Amino acid sequence: MIKVEHLTQTYGAFRALNDVSFECQPGKVTGFLGPNGAGKTTTMRIMVGLATPTSGSVTIGGHRFADLPNPGRHVGVLLDASAQHAGRTGREVLTVSAQMMGLPASRIDEMLALVALDNEEGDRRVRNYSLGMRQRLGIANALLGDPAVLILDEPANGLDPAGIRWMRGLLRNHAERGGTVLLSSHLLNEVELIADDIVMIGRGEIVAQGSPQSLMQDTGTFVRAVDNTVLAAALDSAGLAMNAVGDGFRVDAEALQIGTLAASAQITLLELRPADGGLEDLFLELTAGTQRDALTEGALA
Numbered sequence: 001m002i003k004v005e006h007l008t009q010t011y012g013a014f015r016a017l018n019d020v021s022f023e024c025q026p027g028k029v030t031g032f033l034g035p036n037g038a039g040k041t042t043t044m045r046i047m048v049g050l051a052t053p054t055s056g057s058v059t060i061g062g063h064r065f066a067d068l069p070n071p072g073r074h075v076g077v078l079l080d081a082s083a084q085h086a087g088r089t090g091r092e093v094l095t096v097s098a099q100m101m102g103l104p105a106s107r108i109d110e111m112l113a114l115v116a117l118d119n120e121e122g123d124r125r126v127r128n129y130s131l132g133m134r135q136r137l138g139i140a141n142a143l144l145g146d147p148a149v150l151i152l153d154e155p156a157n158g159l160d161p162a163g164i165r166w167m168r169g170l171l172r173n174h175a176e177r178g179g180t181v182l183l184s185s186h187l188l189n190e191v192e193l194i195a196d197d198i199v200m201i202g203r204g205e206i207v208a209q210g211s212p213q214s215l216m217q218d219t220g221t222f223v224r225a226v227d228n229t230v231l232a233a234a235l236d237s238a239g240l241a242m243n244a245v246g247d248g249f250r251v252d253a254e255a256l257q258i259g260t261l262a263a264s265a266q267i268t269l270l271e272l273r274p275a276d277g278g279l280e281d282l283f284l285e286l287t288a289g290t291q292r293d294a295l296t297e298g299a300l301a
């Protein structure tokens with residue numbers, strides 16, 4: 001289990017993390033989501049001892065990362081696949097890690113096979129790897145010591161569709177064997193498919209956490225009328241909060257209440273159903289105040 005408690009990280013006057021707390025449970029894949037610059041990498045770097053927080057703590061299986069005697073046997077880390085030594089071959093990268101962890105050389109071939117890098121590719125220098133091949137090598141490196149806990153920053157970055165599906169199976173399997181997986185990603189559909197739990201961060205603060213089902217159950221009702229202007233006025237005068245979504249509105253109310261209201265105002269509805277915009281809508285809504293693109297949209301128009 002990974003336990004993050006009250007993490008705060010400041011750089012000068014800038015607060016990159018503000019009282020961040022969450023847990024990643026064994027047997028589950030936890031998706032870590034947030035807009036650019038929200039604090040995901042900062043949190044993950046602190047988890048694995050690459051940065052020291054201003055306050056707060058992280059423990060992995062009850063221990064601080066720095067106190068683990070052979071960390072690679074407990075925690076597999078992939079933070080930046082491009083940070084691997086470019087002059088070494090893939091096989092050499094894994095050999096150095098295996099030696100540090102006291103693992104047999106046979107483990108290297110096993111891992112290369114697992115991530116589908118063939119013999120010739122294993123002997124190629126990392127500087128000549130494609131992005132997806134670097135990512136595969138990074139995943140092999142993270143899995144080398146057969147750790148129970150995986151901490152992966154954008155592991156799908158650069159993988160082709162088959163590679164993404166392969167990785168989904170790999171992480172699912174890891175969790176089903178009792179492992180703990182934390183992965184950050186911008187691929188919301190991918191996270192929706194794989195995550196048992198979701199932690200959302202915006203501008204250094206947790207904005208939501210829970211299972212995808214629990215996060216999405218309160219997303220309200222979608223409604224659309226022949227005349228949306230009249231509908232909006234009726235919803236407004238009834239004091240119901242709404243957001244424009246697609247060609248209708250998402251309303252914080254039960255379908256029965258909205259339907260009754262529309263009937264009494266003689267408004268013809270075209271759609272009335274649970275809002276099911278999925279993770280993307282929820283993400284955009286919860287992180288609305290922290291999205292940088294909302295600021296630039298007007299400039300492009």
Ligand SMILES: Nc1ncnc2c1ncn2[C@@H]1O[C@H](COP(=O)(O)OP(=O)(O)OP(=O)(O)O)[C@@H](O)[C@H]1O
Pocket residue numbers: 011014016034035036037038039040041042043
């Ligand atoms: N060493 C540093 N000094 C100053 N600011 C920093 C430092 N490291 C990170 N930051 C800032 O902290 C914020 C969080 O950055 P972080 O890399 O954690 O974001 P992220 O959620 O991983 O973003 P992305 O999705 O773009 O990868 C950013 O504003 C970043 O510029």
